[in-house]
Amino acid sequence: MATNKNSNKGVSRRKFLVKGGLGTLGVLAVGTYIFRNPIRRGILGKVNSLEMPYTDNTDKPMIWFEITSDNFIRLHSPKMEMGQGTFTGIAQMAADELSIAMHRIKVVHAASSTGNVDSFATGGSTSISGLWQPLRELSAMLRTMLLKEASHKLNLDIDQLIVEDGTIIGKGKQLTFAQVADGVDEWVVPDSPVLKDIKDYKYVGKPVPRIDLEDKVFGDPIFGMDAQMPNMLYGAVVRSSKIGSVFVSADSTTAEKMPGVVKIIHEADFVAVVANSMIEAENAKNAIEVIWESYDNLNTKDIVEIMTVGNGSSTIIQKKGKALKEKDNSLTMEFRTPIGAHAQIEPNGVVAFVKDGKAIIKISTQVVGLTRKEVAQRLDLDVEQVIVEPTFLGGGFGRRLHTPHAVQAALMSKAVGRPVKYFFSRKEEFQHDMFRPPTHHVISGNLNEEGLLNxxxxxxxxxxxxxxxxxxxxxxxxxxxxxxGAIRGGFIQYTGIPNFRSVYWHVDLPFATSWWRSLGLLANTFAMESFMDEMAIRAQMNAVEFRLRQIADDPIGIRLKNVINAVTDKAKYSENIVEGRAMGLAASIDANTPCAQIAEVSIVNHEIVVHKVTVAMDPGLAVNPDQIRAQCEGCVIMGISAVLYEQMFVENGELAPTIYGPYKMALMKNAPKEIDVVLLQGKDTPGAVGEPPLGPIGAAIANAVRRLTGERLTQLPLKLPKYI
Incomplete structure (x- = not known):
């Protein structure tokens, strides 16, 4: 299709406000450094509830859309599809504005060479919500451009034309989109496209089937591990199993003589093998003698001592009224959560080819722009000389927000002049993950004469x-x-309480930690919602009433109350134990999306069994309700796995386990027999979906166990004491 040569399109007021808003945040952040806590708390509160807008190119439809000769639309998505259903949701939005049938929309990952690069990432539950406005505008732009060109070709006024399923019709004449676009060398991009009324949409708001389902069901080669290039070699990087190891030097004399070895690459910060096969590369890698500088032999107990409130540096992130005094009749509880691995099915890896001053990178990544930038910087190339071709992700969850292996593969390829495929082994993936950090919580509170928190x-x-x-x-x-990231879920959502304070402590850990789906939400909500239930018991008050009476009647508070009421009604919440089963309630707000859950739990053979989970969530406008329900179901099961089974340990300076099985995860038999999802719409635009349902599940299960056993479990993964 013809490219857009019009670069004089004005900036809409919407885009000005987005850029201005981000600019203001930057100014306020600098101001925070001067004025410290009051302004800092205000900014952190805003960031905590921020729904991240899409801020990259939204004024050139031709880098987003391609019209094929058989009259299909190929949509180049800057957001990655990693199982969350993004491709289907954005196809729905584009199809409605373009007046084209869903089956004519083909969504593909945008290679960096298209120019459609997301400089942020695929993460933060922002793919659908962030693209809601700009993608509809882009689609409306393209529809208007096609109508103008069709008007010229058909010699009819635009108001005499209509669009039906990719065909422009008027006065007995018609042209397909492909026919309209044929031969056009220059397009005039409209500045202010007119969007359709949402009530006229055919697809948005409907449970449209996933458009990427067929490829996955039939096992088409669409993932990073499937990537190939002609004349490809295989790479392996020597990695230390010890925490905090720094590469010093390597002796590769033996490895250089081993079968299949093409070259040993020595860089300042790593040593790698390139060989004719993956097994030959691995064998040679194991023969290299490396000297490392590393920490002493740390163990889990050392990490627990480090990760204790009072260590590190503190920031008051939220404050209202007075603080507790020692003489207050208060309850104090402590909670802990462990190191968590991403444990995604597909390990990290890449295929790279560097030649003639250019680099091609095929990779499963959540950060195309950052991957391109890092490769360009290390190889001293312009970013335009690095082409990143993203693939489908065999699980992301934040793990693929970190892609230094792309740089390593590119350096290997440059050294041998051929494409190199390099993937982590499963052991390397576990030991060199960017882990969910462990946490420690100290929560205190007291009650007033009404039995509510003071x-x-x-x-x-x-x-x-x-x-x-x-x-x-x-x-x-x-x-x-x-x-x-760490403070997600750490804010107190019961702002009807007259006095409250939330304090974040930061501690440096000796191993890498980073984004893990829901960030701090899972840990912080587990602690806070467990404590809220304990205080409700102390007040001899129903857990629902106890919460509702302490939520403020502001817009987000009203939405939170609505999901609590909805989940209570749907699950027929009761605090009675019936046939050995109890219910537990918990609720959270994440990225401005409230979610409440009720878990129905029993104890069987000294194990916690989750029979049913009811979810009520208010994501705003549901572009695809089935897709959102699937996200809720996925979060519930992932959450059950995290709160009942998953835990990494530190043993003699090494992170363990390093393989599935010893790293315990929920199996199919551990999934609840029923997950019931209720969706509310408390605002007119789509909100965050992918992470908010992970917040309540840990506390919901723990609260049910408390009613069954009388024991308050305060540490993840939840384990029953032997005497129960």
Whole structure:
């Protein structure tokens, strides 16, 4: 299709506001460094509820859309499809604005060479919500451009034309989109496209089947591990099993003589093998003698001592009224969560080819723009000389927000002049993950004469989540004072309480931690919602009433109350134990999306069994309700796995386990027999979906166990004491 040569399109007011808003945030962040806590708390509160807009190119439809000769639309998505259903949702939005049938929309990952590059990432539950406005505008732009060109070709006024399923019709004449686009060398891009009324949409709001289902069912080669290039070799990088190891030197004399070895690559920070096969590369890698500098032999107990409230640096992220005093009749509880691995099915890997001053990278990644930038910087290339071709992801969950293996593969390829495929082994994937950090929480509160909370205080410690990651520059954390990932779920949502305070403590850990689906939400909500239930018991009040009476009647508070009421009604919540089963309630707000869950639990052979989970969530406008329900179901099962089974240990300076099985995860037999999802619409635009349902599940299960056993479990994974 013809390219757009019009670069004089004006900036809409919407785009100005987006850019202006982000600019203001930057100014306020600098101001925070000066004025410290009051402004800092205000900014952190705004960031905590921010629905991240899409801020990259939204004024050139031709880098987003391609019209094929058989009259299909190929949509180049800057957001990655990693199982969350993004491709289907954005196809629905585009199809409605373009007036084209869903089956004519083919969504593909945008290679960086298209120019449609997301400089942020696929993450933060922002793919659908962030693209809601700009993608509809882009689609409306393209529809208007096609109508104008058809008007010229058919010699009819635009108001005499209509669009039906990719065909423009008027006065007995018609042209397909492909016929309209044929031969056009230059397009005039409209500045202010007119969007359709949502009530006239055919697909948005409907449970449209997944458009990527067939390829996955039939096992087509669409994932990173499937990627191939002609004349390809295989790479392996020597990695230390010890935490915090720094590469010093390597002796590769033996490895160089081994079968299949093409070259040993020595870089300042790593040594690698390139060989004719993967097994030959692995064998040679194991024969290289490497000297490392590393930490002492740390163990899990050392990490627990480090990760304790009071260690590290603190920031008050939320504050209202007075603090607790020692003489107050208060309850204090402590909670802990462990190191968590991503444990996605597909390990990280890449195929790279560097030749003649250009690099081609085929990779499963959530950060196309950052991957391209890192490769370009290390190879001293312009970013335009690096082409990143993203694939489908065999699980992401934040693990693929970190892609230094792309740089390593590119250096290997450059050294041998041929394409190189390099993938982590399963052991390497476990030991060199960017882990969910362990946490520790100290929560205190007391009740007033009405049996409601008078003062509530939450202090929690975490390692890095966003800090020092590829997505967040190093200067930002010291300015804002808190890790914006670790504090997710750490804010007190019961703002009707007269006095409350939330304090975040940051501690440096000796191993890498970063984004894990829902960030701090799972841990923080487990602690806070468990404590809320304990206080409700102390007040001798129903857990639902106890919560509802302490939620403010502001817009987000009303939405939170609505999901609590909805889940209570749907599950027929009761605090009675019936036939050995009990119900537990929990609720959270994440990225401005409230979610409440009720878990129905029993104890069988000394094991916690989750029979049913009821979910009520308010994601705003549901572009694809089935897709959202699937996300809720996935979060519930992933959450059950995390809160009942998953845990990494540190043993003699090494992270373990290093394989599925010893790293316990929920199996099919551990999934609840029923997950019932209720969707509410508390606002007119789509909101975050992919992570909010992970918040309540841990506390919901723990609260049910508390009613069954009388024991408050305060540590993940939840394990029953032997005496029960």
């Amino acid at each position: 003062v509530l205080e939450h202090e929690f410690v975490s390692g890095d989540v966003g800090n020092d990651s590829a997505l967040i520059p190093g200067f930002l954390p010291p300015i804002i004072g808190a890790d914006i």
